[in-house]
Amino acid sequence: MTSYETSIDRRLESKAEIExxxxxxxxxxxxxxxxxxxQKLLLKDTCSLIVDNITYEIAGxxxxxxxxxxxxxxxxxxxxxxxxESVDKACELYKEVNxxxxxxxxxxxxxxVAKYSSFKENIPFVSIPTVASHDGISSARASIKTVDxxxxxxxxxxxxxxxxxxxxxxxxxxFAISGxxxxxxxxxxxxxxxxxxxxxxxxxxxYASALANLTADSMIESRxxxxxxxxxxxxxxxxxxxxxxMAMCIAGSSRPASGAEHLISHRLDKILKKPAMHGEQCGxxxxxxxxxxxxxxxxxxxxxxxxxxxSTAKKLxxxxxxxxxxxxxxxxxxxxxxTILSSGVTKTAxxxxxxxxxxx
Ligand SMILES: [Zn+2]
Numbered sequence: 001m002t003s004y005e006t007s008i009d010r011r012l013e014s015k016a017e018i019e020x021x022x023x024x025x026x027x028x029x030x031x032x033x034x035x036x037x038x039q040k041l042l043l044k045d046t047c048s049l050i051v052d053n054i055t056y057e058i059a060g061x062x063x064x065x066x067x068x069x070x071x072x073x074x075x076x077x078x079x080x081x082x083x084x085e086s087v088d089k090a091c092e093l094y095k096e097v098n099x100x101x102x103x104x105x106x107x108x109x110x111x112x113v114a115k116y117s118s119f120k121e122n123i124p125f126v127s128i129p130t131v132a133s134h135d136g137i138s139s140a141r142a143s144i145k146t147v148d149x150x151x152x153x154x155x156x157x158x159x160x161x162x163x164x165x166x167x168x169x170x171x172x173x174x175f176a177i178s179g180x181x182x183x184x185x186x187x188x189x190x191x192x193x194x195x196x197x198x199x200x201x202x203x204x205x206x207y208a209s210a211l212a213n214l215t216a217d218s219m220i221e222s223r224x225x226x227x228x229x230x231x232x233x234x235x236x237x238x239x240x241x242x243x244x245x246m247a248m249c250i251a252g253s254s255r256p257a258s259g260a261e262h263l264i265s266h267r268l269d270k271i272l273k274k275p276a277m278h279g280e281q282c283g284x285x286x287x288x289x290x291x292x293x294x295x296x297x298x299x300x301x302x303x304x305x306x307x308x309x310x311s312t313a314k315k316l317x318x319x320x321x322x323x324x325x326x327x328x329x330x331x332x333x334x335x336x337x338x339t340i341l342s343s344g345v346t347k348t349a350x351x352x353x354x355x356x357x358x359x360x
Contacts, residue, residue, distance in 0.1 A: 021160065268323075
């Protein structure tokens with residue numbers, strides 16, 4: 001076998017299939033289209049509607065009324081947290097009512113529970129985010145908590161994504177800004193992925209990397225309108241979150257959107273009693289890891305400032321020492337994900353980097 005054939009073989013082995021959502025409906029009042037969208041995808045008869053105590057009032061009731069008007073039998077399940085207990089409750093409900101599909105109306109917690117439980121029971125699921133704050137809205141991975149930590153499970157992307165811009169634009173500004181920051185961190189995630197390729201030979205998808213980078217670039221280019229107008233902000237960030245999810249679906253992993261900055265954010269979630277929002281932490285830590293990569297960290301920092309997102313540890317609400325601790329121990333929980341932190345970074349170097357970038 002020639003080296004060319006070997007390299008083709010390796011590429012084909014690394015990702016054999018790409019699963020994507022079938023329909024993404026993005027409109028000002030897309031929820032009012034849900035019955036037509038379901039009909040197009042042959043989603044009918046009986047469904048479960050997964051919500052939490054807030055999202056039912058925000059949009060869940062409207063979704064239920066629209067589905068009922070289309071003669072779909074709707075069984076509501078209110079959950080409290082993305083835990084295995086919630087997943088089990090959802091699975092029981094699907095079996096009990098013979099649900100043909102599951103509909104999630106809410107933030108990451110509700111969507112992750114519906115995503116993983118529907119995957120376990122092998123039924124399609126519909127994702128209706130009420131906030132544009134993270135890229136799990138149409139990805140194939142679900143983050144579920146156990147007693148002491150959170151696990152990411154392989155699942156399936158939603159069959160249908162409903163992006164109701166008006167509903168999401170009513171959420172506090174901080175949510176969509178955090179979503180934009182999460183997307184900015186694609187820049188460093190891709191650099192970590194490319195570094196892993198050079199050091200460990202891990203396969204990199206050029207398409208997934210390009211799409212992830214393009215999404216981050218569009219946040220930088222649109223930062224002024226994202227900061228100013230609620231509808232434009234929601235639309236721009238939502239589109240970005242969808243593209244980023246697609247990049248992950250193409251890659252078959254979270255690699256294009258999750259590098260060392262995400263590992264640090266997960267560490268902060270563990271250490272802090274009240275962590276900041278996921279995207280806020282990832283965006284700020286992308287400034288630091290971009291500095292380590294020798295890239296344009298100033299552009300990222302300036303974008304955070306223009307967006308009105310936390311651009312220092314103080315604004316993020318984290319003590320300097322805790323941040324240094326989180327950075328220097330971030331890689332421990334996931335040594336197999338090679339990043340710029342894998343070769344180790346000392347506390348002294350971390351402190352210096354944080355000072356140079358003006359984070360502390
Ligand atoms: Zn993220």
